[in-house]
Amino acid sequence: MKFKAYLKELDKIYDVDLIDFKNELVTLNKPYGNKEYLFKEVVILPFTGLEGKDKEDIFEGHILEDRDGNKSCIKFSEEDARFYLHMIKDGTVLNKVTHINQPEAWFHKIIGHVELGGKKWAERLKCS
Helix, strand or coil: CCEEEEECCCCEEEEEEEEECCCCEEEEEECCEEEEEEHHHEEEEEEEEEECCCCCEEECCEEEEECCCCEEEEEEECCCCEEEEEEEECCEEEEEEEECCHHHHCCEEEEEECCCCCCCHHHHHCCC
């Protein structure tokens, strides 16, 4: 599996090189070398297996915009063991969810992430 991680202290997302579940450590691939962080310092973001419009990998928590300008965030459902799009309308994430597949994903552009941006999208959108 492929992962990224949101580093809380820097408000940035990095590639993950290693996850040590036993010791609860994550090694992040940062521009100036790898560094280990405790689980509590990061949010681990699993890869959905999908690519967006610009051929970018889509990870959990990404905010997507479709060709009609509709926005949604992508979250994993442990109950169904799959990723769903949660539609966003007027700054609120609706309970309405839809499964997303690759042909549909190509029509979505990544415009942000729920964890990024000082005052998080998650707080503004109630997405988490």
